Amino acid sequence: MKKDKFTRKQFIKSTGAAVGGALIAGPAFSQISRSPRIFNKRRVALVGTGIRGITFWGRRIQERYGDVVEFVGLCDINPGRLEYGKEFIGADCPTFTEFDEMMDTTNPDLLIVTTVDATHHQFIIKGLQRNIDVITEKPMTTDEFKCQAILDAEKESDGELIVGFNYRYSPHHTRLKELLMNQRVGKITSVDFHWYLNVYHGASYFRRWHGIEASGGTLLVHKATHHFDLLNWWLNSDPVEVYAKGSLEHYGSNNSFRGNKCRTCPHQDSCDFYWDITDNDTYMDLYVANEHHDGYIRDNCLWRHEIDIYDKMSVQVKYANDVQVNYSLTTYSPYEGMKIGFNGFDGRIDAWHGIPWREREKIDQSELHAQEMSQGEIDEATDFEEIMVMDNFSEDYEQIKVYQSGGGHGGGDERLQNQIFRESDAEDPLNLAAGSRDGAMSILIGIAARNSIESGKPVRIEDLTSLKPHPTRTL
The missing domain is CATH 3.30.360.10 (Dihydrodipicolinate Reductase; domain 2)
Structure with missing residues (x-):
């Protein structure tokens, strides 16, 4: 049976501690700590070091909330993007290509999920099973079966889930x-x-x-x-x-020509949708430089048949x-x-x-x-x-x-x-x-x-x- 949550207000009332902003947890995070680190920075792990992860939930958090939040681990299946992401964020923490290893090693209080949508449920559920709070990028997941699995996991967890609906x-x-x-x-x-x-x-x-x-x-x-x-x-x-x-x-297939990617496409001069990724240094360093690790092409052809x-x-x-x-x-x-x-x-x-x-x-x-x-x-x-x-x-x-x-x-x-x-x-x-x-x-x-x-x-x-x-x- 799920345990009763010990809310922040209840904690302050019971201890008489006037800690103000030192205890950081949003309205969806009622159980603000489950360890002796109550007065320390909140320990945050992030999985998914694509552009959304390293910017909005990465560097922005590090720069604006570094006094109350500490990145303790970053994880991605692409080791190149992972190392670039760490440098871009400015985090002083270990990196991992295995999610369970990161969670076991770093023992975070909060997990942020910014992976490919179809994999959100895997990490949300694992975070909730560890009884910690989880922030997920939208969408929460991609089908009704994964959605039900998340709802079931939260019901059995002391952790809570918040969705980033900015x-x-x-x-x-x-x-x-x-x-x-x-x-x-x-x-x-x-x-x-x-x-x-x-x-x-x-x-x-x-x-x-x-x-x-x-x-x-x-x-x-x-x-x-x-x-x-x-x-x-x-x-x-x-x-x-x-x-x-x-x-x-x-x-998708609704065009008379296509290429393998914009960078090397022979139709650059005739395609209205040609996009030159080489104009963006961040994308070049984050994506292009690390294509060889997992084969992900950021400037893929939007006329490719598999769309x-x-x-x-x-x-x-x-x-x-x-x-x-x-x-x-x-x-x-x-x-x-x-x-x-x-x-x-x-x-x-x-x-x-x-x-x-x-x-x-x-x-x-x-x-x-x-x-x-x-x-x-x-x-x-x-x-x-x-x-x-x-x-x-x-x-x-x-x-x-x-x-x-x-x-x-x-x-x-x-x-x-x-x-x-x-x-x-x-x-x-x-x-x-x-x-x-x-x-x-x-x-x-x-x-x-x-x-x-x-x-x-x-x-x-x-x-x-x-x-x-x-x-x-x-x-």
Whole structure:
């Protein structure tokens, strides 16, 4: 039977220790320590030293939270990427190509998982079996069977799982949450939600391992997990049924020529999607220099025949509170952005970002993608995003300007990590912290959509795992 968790607040109350930020654990990490190292830095191990691991969950953590967090081990199957990752992060810790050896040797308090999506479950489960807390990059995993295995492992563990849903923390998204919580346009009945990946960012998924369903579960899982989590969080309800359509008609085999990789492709001058990886020193040092270890090609051809994911997707979702959602994902748009509209009994809320003619300055789409992939930060605030609210029986509308902070996702990235590593006692009225149920419900929409496309039939969420949808997510 699972043991009762000893929360941070209970610890402080029982010991009378006013340790403030010295005990670091986010809201999802109630059991902050299980060893005598209570007052020391939190011992962190990271598995997966690709670009996301060494930047967002690596160097950024080392530089911003090094006073409270200590990397004690790094692990990757590629020894070259592993050693480069250690240097890039600036961590003074041992490296391992065997995960169990790392865990046995370093005895971490916290595990961060940033491997290929389809392998997340292996490391999440092993971490939970050691009764430690685990942070996983999105998506939590890629199919319903691995999802159930994670849920079962957490149920038997003293550790807890948190999913890195940084999109929730964007000021634009949190302002929408506040409007919906306050029922600004009354009861919400339906949502129109459309996401656009531009020809730089969208194409990049088809160059990488994400273009193979067995690795990433399709973009309905890898990418759309962000969007489905936002919907679940905004609507404060769980999905009950999904019906979807999707196809691969642009990338993959849908071209008259292809090469083995962009660097050596004979079609560089005629391919609009040619990408010169040699312009990026980090990618050259992290990926190209280490191809010989595992054969992973970072600038692979996006026309290769083995690509088997969808490049256009349309999904209908019915929620337990009777809200209906129409969602679409496009992977070859001229611009990167989204549009969303919430229809209520008393009016409508419209929001968007990245739509060029709605921006004050023209967006350079290639630079936008470069910033996205570098995992870097914006030094200064980047203007404002708009929300429009219009009431029924009125010709007027309310324009709400949401100013963005410096940093990724309008400052949302920093807010996520601060909540995990520093602001453990802060109030969370918007329920920003995401655990295993949040991670599961977001991927289950994508998994159900994928299953629906394959079967041609609607798929019920409750048929996938032991989780039962709730009309209100706080239940």
